[in-house]
Amino acid sequence: MGNAAGSARKACPVAGMSRLFLLPALMAISLAGPAGAATCPAPDTLREDAVERRFTQERHIEGMSKPLRSDGVLRADEERIVWHMTSPFDVETVITADGITESVDGGTPQPVNAGPANMGAGIARSAAALMRGQWDELRTLFNVSSPAVLESGDWEILLTPLQDRMKSAIGTIRVQGCTEVVRVEIGGAGGDRQVIDFSSADDAS
Amino acid sequence: MRLARWPAVLIGFGFIVALLFSAWRIEGAIDTDIISLLPADTHDAVLAAAVTRANDVASNRVAFAIEGGDAVTRRTALAELSDALTATGHFRAADTDGETLWRWFFAHRASLLCPADRARLEAGEGKVIADEALRQWYAPSLVGMGGLLKSDPFLLTNRLLGCLLPGSLARAAPSAEILSGSIASSVFRIDVQDGIGSAVANWRTTWEPQGLVLSRGGAVFHAAHGAAQARIEMSVIGGVTLVAILLLYWLMFRSLRAPVLALLMVVYALVTGLAVTLLVFGGIHVMALVFGAALIGMVVDYTTYYLVTGIGDVQTGRAERRARLFKPLTLGMLTSIGAFAALLAFPVPAFRQVAVFGMSGLFAAWLGTLWLVPLIEGGRMTTGPGAAWIARHAGRYLARTPGALWRVGAVLAVVAILALGWRFGGILDDVRGLQSPSSVLAAEEARLRELTGFAPSSAFILVRGNSAGETARHEEELLASLSPEDRDAVILAPSRIDPSPEARARDTDLLQRRLFVPFLPGLTAELGSGSPDAYADAESGDAALPALIASLRGETGGTHWSLLPVSRTVAVPSQGGGDAQFVDPADLYSALFGEYRRLATLGVAAACFMTGLMLLVIYREVSALRVLLPALLAVLATPAIVMLLGLPFSFFSAMGLFLVVGAGVDYAIFQREHPDENGKWTRVGIVLAALMTCISVGLLGLSSVLPVRSFGVTVAVGIFVSLALSPLARGRRAGASSGEEIAS
Numbered sequence: 001m002g003n004a005a006g007s008a009r010k011a012c013p014v015a016g017m018s019r020l021f022l023l024p025a026l027m028a029i030s031l032a033g034p035a036g037a038a039t040c041p042a043p044d045t046l047r048e049d050a051v052e053r054r055f056t057q058e059r060h061i062e063g064m065s066k067p068l069r070s071d072g073v074l075r076a077d078e079e080r081i082v083w084h085m086t087s088p089f090d091v092e093t094v095i096t097a098d099g100i101t102e103s104v105d106g107g108t109p110q111p112v113n114a115g116p117a118n119m120g121a122g123i124a125r126s127a128a129a130l131m132r133g134q135w136d137e138l139r140t141l142f143n144v145s146s147p148a149v150l151e152s153g154d155w156e157i158l159l160t161p162l163q164d165r166m167k168s169a170i171g172t173i174r175v176q177g178c179t180e181v182v183r184v185e186i187g188g189a190g191g192d193r194q195v196i197d198f199s200s201a202d203d204a205s
Numbered sequence: 206m207r208l209a210r211w212p213a214v215l216i217g218f219g220f221i222v223a224l225l226f227s228a229w230r231i232e233g234a235i236d237t238d239i240i241s242l243l244p245a246d247t248h249d250a251v252l253a254a255a256v257t258r259a260n261d262v263a264s265n266r267v268a269f270a271i272e273g274g275d276a277v278t279r280r281t282a283l284a285e286l287s288d289a290l291t292a293t294g295h296f297r298a299a300d301t302d303g304e305t306l307w308r309w310f311f312a313h314r315a316s317l318l319c320p321a322d323r324a325r326l327e328a329g330e331g332k333v334i335a336d337e338a339l340r341q342w343y344a345p346s347l348v349g350m351g352g353l354l355k356s357d358p359f360l361l362t363n364r365l366l367g368c369l370l371p372g373s374l375a376r377a378a379p380s381a382e383i384l385s386g387s388i389a390s391s392v393f394r395i396d397v398q399d400g401i402g403s404a405v406a407n408w409r410t411t412w413e414p415q416g417l418v419l420s421r422g423g424a425v426f427h428a429a430h431g432a433a434q435a436r437i438e439m440s441v442i443g444g445v446t447l448v449a450i451l452l453l454y455w456l457m458f459r460s461l462r463a464p465v466l467a468l469l470m471v472v473y474a475l476v477t478g479l480a481v482t483l484l485v486f487g488g489i490h491v492m493a494l495v496f497g498a499a500l501i502g503m504v505v506d507y508t509t510y511y512l513v514t515g516i517g518d519v520q521t522g523r524a525e526r527r528a529r530l531f532k533p534l535t536l537g538m539l540t541s542i543g544a545f546a547a548l549l550a551f552p553v554p555a556f557r558q559v560a561v562f563g564m565s566g567l568f569a570a571w572l573g574t575l576w577l578v579p580l581i582e583g584g585r586m587t588t589g590p591g592a593a594w595i596a597r598h599a600g601r602y603l604a605r606t607p608g609a610l611w612r613v614g615a616v617l618a619v620v621a622i623l624a625l626g627w628r629f630g631g632i633l634d635d636v637r638g639l640q641s642p643s644s645v646l647a648a649e650e651a652r653l654r655e656l657t658g659f660a661p662s663s664a665f666i667l668v669r670g671n672s673a674g675e676t677a678r679h680e681e682e683l684l685a686s687l688s689p690e691d692r693d694a695v696i697l698a699p700s701r702i703d704p705s706p707e708a709r710a711r712d713t714d715l716l717q718r719r720l721f722v723p724f725l726p727g728l729t730a731e732l733g734s735g736s737p738d739a740y741a742d743a744e745s746g747d748a749a750l751p752a753l754i755a756s757l758r759g760e761t762g763g764t765h766w767s768l769l770p771v772s773r774t775v776a777v778p779s780q781g782g783g784d785a786q787f788v789d790p791a792d793l794y795s796a797l798f799g800e801y802r803r804l805a806t807l808g809v810a811a812a813c814f815m816t817g818l819m820l821l822v823i824y825r826e827v828s829a830l831r832v833l834l835p836a837l838l839a840v841l842a843t844p845a846i847v848m849l850l851g852l853p854f855s856f857f858s859a860m861g862l863f864l865v866v867g868a869g870v871d872y873a874i875f876q877r878e879h880p881d882e883n884g885k886w887t888r889v890g891i892v893l894a895a896l897m898t899c900i901s902v903g904l905l906g907l908s909s910v911l912p913v914r915s916f917g918v919t920v921a922v923g924i925f926v927s928l929a930l931s932p933l934a935r936g937r938r939a940g941a942s943s944g945e946e947i948a949s
Contacts, residue, residue, distance in 0.1 A: 059342070061351035061354050061734065063354065063355065063734045064733050064734040068343050085343060089339075089340045091343075093344070137276065137280070
């Protein structure tokens with residue numbers, strides 16, 4: 001699985017804004033040709049109660065000499081979502097229905113103030129929902145496009161926030177995967193882009 | 206004898222002038238601010254403005270909790286509720302204020318500090334802030350905020366947003382979705398209540414069958430409930446009253462012209478009273494309007510007194526009928542005007558307005574009854590079965606002249622009732638006790654409070670100053686002097702978000718020396734971008750002060766003030782914060798109602814005194830005070846009886862007693878003036894007038910609203926007691942009065 005995801009990433013490097021123009025064509029391909037669907041299950045068939053994935057996140061900000069790169073593990077189940085960044089800092093963010101806490105270097109979890117953290121929590125929740133195939137939950141926040149089939153056989157879905165303010169803040173979210181989600185690309189407008197690649201948690205060992 | 210028409214023409218002309226004048230001046234002339242009822246010498250305009258503002262802010266808040274179903278269903282339902290409420294044009298979701306706040310914090314990021322960050326910088330721990338900022342740049346939460354790299358690499362704007370805002374509703378239980386916001390218009394507007402109510406009702410229709418449960422919190426729902434209740438009661442009580450009055454008139458006169466005439470006179474008196482009050486005061490308080498209108502409701506009696514002169518076996522002309530009525534009606538009018546005039550002695554603007562309203566209205570009613578009604582009456586009324594029955598039965602009781610023993614017995618009975626009433630009854634001034642909130646809404650609010658801590662509170666600390674800056678400084682001094690527990694009770698302090706110039710200068714200096722200079726170069730180097738001058742020209746004045754903060758500040762008569770909403774009672778230190786004061790509007794209103802009750806009770810006593818004085822002046826004999834006795838005993842016994850019926854004595858009961866004095870003295874005057882057999886139909890008139898008042902005002906006793914019920918029951922009981930005791934006014938020289946002489 002991890003290899004498949006890795007090859008998918010190599011085959012489908014993120015191409016920035018130009019990909020947006022390709023999207024309608026890709027969607028048309030997915031509707032016209034069933035070839036891709038034969039190799040990857042439809043995304044709405046993904047269902048997992050609990051997930052654990054390694055992630056590598058890259059933040060590209062205009063004017064920044066090199067992207068900010070971080071690694072860690074995402075764990076999600078019915079009760080909570082844990083976004084544990086292990087490098088370059090050790091910060092564990094835990095999101096539950098009771099609120100958001102943050103623990104630095106294994107220290108005591110501290111409640112995180114509302115405000116911007118809610119946006120981060122929203123992103124993490126959305127990512128967790130993606131991992132677990134909770135499309136219904138995603139549809140309460142996003143307009144979910146039909147899956148487009150890429151050359152590699154992976155599918156790609158575009159999530160557009162339903163709320164205008166969220167849309168203007170984060171732009172669109174591009175999700176790519178096959179038997180599981182392997183890449184999430186957020187934003188793109190204004191030179192602020194975030195790319196998160198997921199892989200099996202076993203890859204770390 | 207023919208009646209001259211020119212007085213009627215003048216009355217008609219006066220009515221048209223009064224109507225046009227009232228219509229011209231009424232817009233914006235009705236004062237609904239309860240604080241302006243305070244005695245003029247103690248009226249604090251700043252306090253009044255602050256209480257009004259606090260009520261607006263608190264009453265406009267709303268919150269909803271959605272429970273049941275699964276998370277996805279709840280979230281979808283929440284979005285639909287938010288959209289539906291927003292579509293009404295009256296609802297503003299709380300998160301829409303976030304953008305304004307963010308702009309404000311961004312504009313002032315180099316001059317504002319969270320209290321915790323201020324402490325850190327003062328302790329030389331600026332590196333903590335720098336390290337946290339660096340970590341956050343790697344976290345997912347900063348998506349879409351890349352632009353801050355150049356202008357706010359320390360992410361101070363986000364820190365301010367996180368620490369300076371009041372506690373959000375974020376601590377909801379896992380099984381609930383929360384929507385909070387405010388109502389952009391007055392929650393007392395019917396269209397606003399209907400719009401919001403309709404959106405909620407439609408939502409319930411769609412989602413409740415799917416297992417979702419909605420809990421609401423906010424004054425708009427209580428206002429809507431009260432309005433709906435009032436509409437039902439007005440329809441039921443109004444309908445019953447109308448039918449009862451029409452039936453009564455039919456039974457008395459076999460005519461429907463009588464109620465039309467009575468209604469015409471009521472309208473004429475009300476319009477005249479309103480016009481004169483507007484002319485004298487330039488405006489009128491809503492409470493004066495309500496009580497003034499209720500009190501001059503006795504004008505319906507005047508018409509009745511005239512109409513009964515036309516029934517019976519003896520046929521007399523209109524001029525004779527008017528002459529027979531002239532003296533008692535004039536005396537009744539003069540004593541009632543005297544009673545109202547007593548209110549002029551009180552330094553409460555609304556009481557004076559009631560006085561002017563009542564006096565001018567009654568005078569107009571007297572004019573109309575004597576010079577207009579006889580001309581427009583049409584044919585004579587016939588004696589209905591009801592009038593005949595009253596003449597036969599009740600009249601017999603009223604025609605008795607009680608002996609000394611009976612009088613003493615009546616006084617002793619009243620004293621006994623008085624003692625029992627004050628022993629077992631109670632007094633109610635607390636506005637919370639005067640209200641009867643919906644049990645459904647109360648349960649929903651309790652649930653909401655359990656889930657989120659949402660508890661609309663209108664309590665606040667009021668801080669004053671000579672300028673906006675000085676007020677902010679007083680506020681900062683006050684916050685510094687509060688105990689930590691009391692400081693936590695402050696929900697929002699405007700100066701934390703828009704501080705005084707001095708505090709701003711201190712924070713600017715602190716940030717510059719302890720954060721920007723030592724740590725900004727290192728942070729920008731770590732991030733590989735950002736300007737070392739990111740905060741050099743950060744301060745920008747073009748961001749508008751968020752409405753949330755602006756709504757808590759004001760200026761009245763040259764005094765600047767700000768209010769700090771608090772979640773509970775806070776002990777404000779005498780030192781620090783200028784002349785800051787803790788204000789709980791509910792306590793303030795309760796104290797106010799207590800004061801009004803005291804003043805209104807004194808007013809009733811003064812009205813009795815003035816009536817007695819006028820009786821002495823008019824009759825020039827001490828025995829004339831006997832006319833006052835029935836009303837006096839009724840005024841003493843009525844509150845006690847009403848208390849024994851389970852209704853506590855309040856300001857509203859006291860105001861009802863004015864009507865008891867006015868009507869009771871009228872009954873007594875007619876008893877004194879027409880005491881013999883010829884006065885049989887006069888006594889029918891008294892009974893009919895009492896029945897009219899009991900129906901038109903007393904039926905308010907059926908209302909579920911305690912103040913309205915108190916007023917109605919007090920009037921009904923008082924009128925009945927006045928009528929029952931009216932024979933006490935009859936003198937021993939029955940049949941020798943001048944009134945009878947005129948009639949004959």
